[in-house]
Amino acid sequence: MKKPVSRVLVINDEIRILRLLIKGLNAAAKSIENPFGIVFAGVTTACKALELIEQDGDIQALIIDDKLYSLPNENGNARNLQITALELTQKISALRPELNIYVLIAQEQEGEVVDALFSETVEGYFYREERDYRGIYRILNAQIQEKARTPFYDQLKHYVLMAKDAWHTPGHSSGDSLRDSPWASDFYEFIGEHIFRADLSVSVPMLDSLMEPTGVIAEAQKLAARAFGARRTFFATNGTSTANKVIFQTLLAPGDKLLLDRNCHKSVHHGVILSGAHPVYLDSAVNKKFNIYGPVPKKTLFEAIEQHGDAQALILTSCTYDGLRYDLPPIIQAAHAKGIKVIIDEAWYGFARFHPVFRPTALEAGADYATQSTHKVLSAFSQSSMIHVNDPDFNGHLFRENFNMHTSTSPQYSMIASLDVGRKQAVMEGYKLLARTLELSRELRARINATGVFQVLGLADLLPEELQNDNIQLDPTKVTVDISRCGLTVEELIQELFEHYNIQVEKSTFNTLTLLLTIGTTRSKVSRLYDALMRIARRNSAPRRIYRTVEIPRFTALKYLPRDAFYCNGELLPLLDEKDSINQELTGRVCADQITPYPPGIPVLVPGQVITQEITRYLVGMLRSQKRIEMHGIVHDGYLPCIRLLTAAEEKGLKRLV
Numbered sequence: 001m002k003k004p005v006s007r008v009l010v011i012n013d014e015i016r017i018l019r020l021l022i023k024g025l026n027a028a029a030k031s032i033e034n035p036f037g038i039v040f041a042g043v044t045t046a047c048k049a050l051e052l053i054e055q056d057g058d059i060q061a062l063i064i065d066d067k068l069y070s071l072p073n074e075n076g077n078a079r080n081l082q083i084t085a086l087e088l089t090q091k092i093s094a095l096r097p098e099l100n101i102y103v104l105i106a107q108e109q110e111g112e113v114v115d116a117l118f119s120e121t122v123e124g125y126f127y128r129e130e131r132d133y134r135g136i137y138r139i140l141n142a143q144i145q146e147k148a149r150t151p152f153y154d155q156l157k158h159y160v161l162m163a164k165d166a167w168h169t170p171g172h173s174s175g176d177s178l179r180d181s182p183w184a185s186d187f188y189e190f191i192g193e194h195i196f197r198a199d200l201s202v203s204v205p206m207l208d209s210l211m212e213p214t215g216v217i218a219e220a221q222k223l224a225a226r227a228f229g230a231r232r233t234f235f236a237t238n239g240t241s242t243a244n245k246v247i248f249q250t251l252l253a254p255g256d257k258l259l260l261d262r263n264c265h266k267s268v269h270h271g272v273i274l275s276g277a278h279p280v281y282l283d284s285a286v287n288k289k290f291n292i293y294g295p296v297p298k299k300t301l302f303e304a305i306e307q308h309g310d311a312q313a314l315i316l317t318s319c320t321y322d323g324l325r326y327d328l329p330p331i332i333q334a335a336h337a338k339g340i341k342v343i344i345d346e347a348w349y350g351f352a353r354f355h356p357v358f359r360p361t362a363l364e365a366g367a368d369y370a371t372q373s374t375h376k377v378l379s380a381f382s383q384s385s386m387i388h389v390n391d392p393d394f395n396g397h398l399f400r401e402n403f404n405m406h407t408s409t410s411p412q413y414s415m416i417a418s419l420d421v422g423r424k425q426a427v428m429e430g431y432k433l434l435a436r437t438l439e440l441s442r443e444l445r446a447r448i449n450a451t452g453v454f455q456v457l458g459l460a461d462l463l464p465e466e467l468q469n470d471n472i473q474l475d476p477t478k479v480t481v482d483i484s485r486c487g488l489t490v491e492e493l494i495q496e497l498f499e500h501y502n503i504q505v506e507k508s509t510f511n512t513l514t515l516l517l518t519i520g521t522t523r524s525k526v527s528r529l530y531d532a533l534m535r536i537a538r539r540n541s542a543p544r545r546i547y548r549t550v551e552i553p554r555f556t557a558l559k560y561l562p563r564d565a566f567y568c569n570g571e572l573l574p575l576l577d578e579k580d581s582i583n584q585e586l587t588g589r590v591c592a593d594q595i596t597p598y599p600p601g602i603p604v605l606v607p608g609q610v611i612t613q614e615i616t617r618y619l620v621g622m623l624r625s626q627k628r629i630e631m632h633g634i635v636h637d638g639y640l641p642c643i644r645l646l647t648a649a650e651e652k653g654l655k656r657l658v
């Protein structure tokens, strides 16, 4: 394993003193065990310090002498700004909150300084005159060790290495059932010995319990909360799909109002059914040229918050699958002013805390809850997610009951370990890796555009008209490419990339491809993709006619609570009549299921919603489309595609919303 480097930056404006400090500290680092590769480097100005902190991802900690520092005035004023050491720590922390910052003070200033330094951004202080270099080194080493700790993963590894005989679940018993099997040992060899040895269960008390963590899982969650800026963090082993449902069931009693983007992930819509909430759907803006569903316009959000001040919660997705990120602070402020709790689905944004380009995160913007698919964008196994909580009124007991309702009593321990390690990696080298990812994203964009045929869509291209003034930002790690001039349909292009160039992309619309860059993206992957696109572009094929998908109909009236409608038996009615035309009898009836064409994965109907002709026309259009589209929620009665509807008698027994 490569040995890490941990640079500690010392800031002192007197070069002679600085040199002495660096010499003494580096001598201490050399003379004591140094597992994290700590080295000390010095700068005399705040400007240089901030520059280095931006450039050098190996910086892990800082020691700032308690002086006044000057910085260029951002208002263009010729006179420099004088800032205190504490103000400098705040600037540094705004840039990289994961760094440990210490302040060097004079003994006689202790009283005034220590109070002022009692802030979240400062870890502690050292007396300048003491020159206790070994003491300082030891404290920094301990701090870095604390951040780099992986309590759950360490314990899991420790347990596996103890090689205990298993008289408990799982049935494969550390892989012993498979290892020598003439039928199944291939699986054991392919997956790997340690996956089986680390596949343990709640029968091993030293590995704690995800249902009631008090040991190593609790410790790992605490470290994650600190890393992500949350009061509490919970590890979820069934993805953000479950994380969203857990929060809904905690916050929403049957009938409670919930404001939600209709474009939210299907787990959010399932959460509405489970919680019994009364949803108020907000239509998201649509980019008609590329059929990309953007965020909800700010105006719509503010109006909804104003009109539904009695709502219990608001949930939004930020950033979206296409990388569009809300200007969250004013939206959250408006919701909080009405007492509405804010949940942000950050399934695609779990890395954001670790580079300033992506911040503020939802929690930094004031959200009460954030759910993150750590597995989608950081180094965790699939299904491993985190729930971060900053709600001042958090009901821990209720949350636990709901969390446990959705959590398997046999969670996969490697997933928990991967969340622990994923957090450590994000804290220790997230900044550095994300800086590289951003660099690769810039390179990839420039190279794709240089093909002259494929074009990466910028923020202005992606934003629907009505969002132009909403201060929406684009996450550069999601790269959407316009393919309409390449001479292939999107399906043909995806197939060619897959079969001829060994490339699998993330998703597509009728005329775009979306590529996802993560901390695992390498320069050679970028080159291979560029090479493939360049070869296709050089063929100079005439553009093909591309059939666009029809825009999803706007939301219509909700007649009954989704949960009430969903739990009715209902009856099936076909979408088409005997003449193969749209079945007119569907118009005005109430749907009992959620009908979601996938892609794009946005529900066209939810349980309790009134069906219109426009909706049936859209669904039939989807069914007849050339493109393979999954139609979640459509029931096939023999060959007949049908919708489950409420019967007249069932409607009579339900309470109407409109």
Ligand SMILES: Cc1ncc(COP(=O)(O)O)c(C=O)c1O
Binding pocket: 238, 239, 240, 241, 242, 264, 265, 267, 317, 321, 345, 347, 348, 373, 383, 385
């Ligand atoms: C916005 C959004 N939220 C939640 C989820 C569900 O996340 P997971 O796959 O971790 O269950 C997804 C999955 O694609 C998503 O796109």
